[in-house]
Amino acid sequence: MAETKQFFYLNRKAPYGTIYAWESLEVVLIGAAFDQDVSLAFVEDGVYQLTKNQDTTGIGMKNFSPTYAALGDYDIKKVYVEQESLTERGLTLDDLQHLTWEDEDEDWAEKDSITVVSRAEMAALMDAADVVFSF
């Protein structure tokens, strides 16, 4: 078996205005099949991807935001959101979807996937990754 690498997906774009957010999600889900150590990071306008209550009926586009809730089922447990990016946009954690994963070692206890980190902590996470995918 090949060595496990730390894959770090860096999301910096708002959803719907460009295709980046959706493309990132697709690559993440495909990549999840390869049993790597996956982290998702949301910085700058990327934090807008995770807002709850997205309703695209008026713009004729697919609402792909429910897919984020399925990440836990793909064993993606590490979702990092940058505090400074939220603050600049007038957002709090409460504006975002509540993403969870189930821990099979603790009788499938539901645990939070999102960790809010500072910009400095985010920088350290990027440094520690083996591969960074940018969207």
Add this chain to the structure above:
Amino acid sequence: MPTLHTVNKSPFEKTALAACLAHATAGSAVLLFEDGIYGALRGSAVADTVAAALQSVKVFALEPDVRARGFAPDRLIEGIEIVADYAGFVDLATEYSKVQAWL
């Protein structure tokens, strides 16, 4: 006749909104749509700039784009008017002598 300015880019990614507000003359209007609606939300780093612009220009936000991004009209900066749908965008355009897009 005044101009309707349109902004469809996030104010955190492009300078379109800042440039638009710096050039929009008194009595003109600004419509925020697509990712431009992020400039219409309360509490952000650009909210004070938009609120100041409301003293001299009308600012509109397109509701379907606001809702698509997870927000309700009650999250908009006070004084911003909501445009209900894309047909409303067209109606608004006809009320102004021209439309100037800030891409």
